[in-house]
Amino acid sequence: MAIARPVRALALAAFVMWCFFIFQIMKPTVPLTLRKGYYKSFEHDPNLDPTNEPDGVLRRASEGYAPGEAGTARINATLLALVRNKELPGMLQAMRDLERTWNHKFNYPWTFFNDVPFSEEFKKQTQAETKAECRYELIPEDHWEVPSWINNDLFKESTQILKEQKVQYADMISYHQMCRWNSGIFYKHPALADMQYYWRVEPNVHFFCDVDYDVFRYMQDHNKTYGFTISLYDSPQSIPTLWPETLKFIAEHPEYVHKNNAMDWLTDSIQRPKHNTMANGYSTCHFWSNFEIADMSFWRSKAYEDYFNHLDRAGGFFYERWGDAPVHSIALGLFEDSSRIHWFRDIGYQHIPFFNCPNSPKCKGCVTGRLTDGDDILYKEDCRPNWFKFVGKG
Numbered sequence: 001m002a003i004a005r006p007v008r009a010l011a012l013a014a015f016v017m018w019c020f021f022i023f024q025i026m027k028p029t030v031p032l033t034l035r036k037g038y039y040k041s042f043e044h045d046p047n048l049d050p051t052n053e054p055d056g057v058l059r060r061a062s063e064g065y066a067p068g069e070a071g072t073a074r075i076n077a078t079l080l081a082l083v084r085n086k087e088l089p090g091m092l093q094a095m096r097d098l099e100r101t102w103n104h105k106f107n108y109p110w111t112f113f114n115d116v117p118f119s120e121e122f123k124k125q126t127q128a129e130t131k132a133e134c135r136y137e138l139i140p141e142d143h144w145e146v147p148s149w150i151n152n153d154l155f156k157e158s159t160q161i162l163k164e165q166k167v168q169y170a171d172m173i174s175y176h177q178m179c180r181w182n183s184g185i186f187y188k189h190p191a192l193a194d195m196q197y198y199w200r201v202e203p204n205v206h207f208f209c210d211v212d213y214d215v216f217r218y219m220q221d222h223n224k225t226y227g228f229t230i231s232l233y234d235s236p237q238s239i240p241t242l243w244p245e246t247l248k249f250i251a252e253h254p255e256y257v258h259k260n261n262a263m264d265w266l267t268d269s270i271q272r273p274k275h276n277t278m279a280n281g282y283s284t285c286h287f288w289s290n291f292e293i294a295d296m297s298f299w300r301s302k303a304y305e306d307y308f309n310h311l312d313r314a315g316g317f318f319y320e321r322w323g324d325a326p327v328h329s330i331a332l333g334l335f336e337d338s339s340r341i342h343w344f345r346d347i348g349y350q351h352i353p354f355f356n357c358p359n360s361p362k363c364k365g366c367v368t369g370r371l372t373d374g375d376d377i378l379y380k381e382d383c384r385p386n387w388f389k390f391v392g393k394g
């Protein structure tokens with residue numbers, strides 16, 4: 001039986017759209033052409049240079065990374081996501097990207113956290129995206145609830161001031177709880193007791209580059225504590241007392257400050273002087289922690305635990321909007337050897353509106369050297385130049 005012409009036309013249109021979609025995903029990266037007047041955070045973005053894998057010994061996929069008990073090459077590490085049931089579509093998209101580019105070769109487990117039980121649908125659909133084990137964990141109430149020392153009236157007054165200053169998410173109590181949990185509580189969950197490393201993954205993020213080595217073994221073999229892709233400036237209105245409280249802490253505990261610290265990066269006042277002034281001496285530079293690959297031994301150290309407890313008691317996670325990104329970054333910049341912090345330049349990544357897109361034939365679907373596909377003015381939020389200037393690109 002002949003197919004009607006309108007049906008044939010619809011089928012052809014669908015086929016063309018599908019081909020276009022596949023082309024957009026698989027097309028090679030191309031260098032970014034800057035428009036006239038384009039804000040440049042530095043003269044030459046190193047992402048424009050050819051990007052190779054990190055130097056040194058790299059562990060490749062092998063039978064030892066097979067799913068299940070046969071995977072004896074895996075170390076104590078997990079992919080970690082704090083996610084709600086309603087964020088399932090975005091989580092599936094992020095999983096597909098990371099499974100396609102990396103984890104289908106290494107089969108590290110996924111650990112999902114939620115402050116309410118995961119639905120059976122969430123469990124079914126996420127497990128279907130991977131051959132690796134999926135674990136679904138409920139956050140204990142005492143890990144998530146607002147601490148007893150937080151004054152609710154003062155919280156409401158403070159968030160109103162933050163709203164007037166246009167600080168994003170200021171009046172969302174769950175956002176404050178999330179920032180506190182990510183800063184100093186997540187690694188205390190019993191499900192992570194035997195884990196040393198994690199790779200944080202959020203819903204709706206994208207991964208663009210094939211990564212052919214075990215990133216967790218890279219961290220372990222090369223004595224790295226923390227890995228990042230993007231470094232930005234924070235909103236100084238959200239953290240006015242974070243640095244003063246930090247100075248109080250290190251005055252009481254100078255023994256925690258590492259001799260090879262990144263103090264210059266934390267206190268730079270040249271590139272964004274207004275930020276430094278409004279944040280009372282802090283540059284507001286931080287590692288954008290929606291992507292982080294880290295050794296939890298650092299968060300579990302006495303130095304970090306004492307620092308987090310000091311900040312927690314100060315109340316800034318609620319009276320201001322202290323995020324886990326500046327808290328983690330300040331702690332790393334002060335208490336860790338800066339040579340143990342690694343820029344994963346070869347991992348293509350996007351969390352709206354920012355990218356890390358290297359110049360590599362292993363990358364597809366992003367524009368080489370593009371920091372953002374948003375307004376040009378967003379380029380001034382790039383703090384990588386300061387990190388490279390004061391610390392390096394290791």
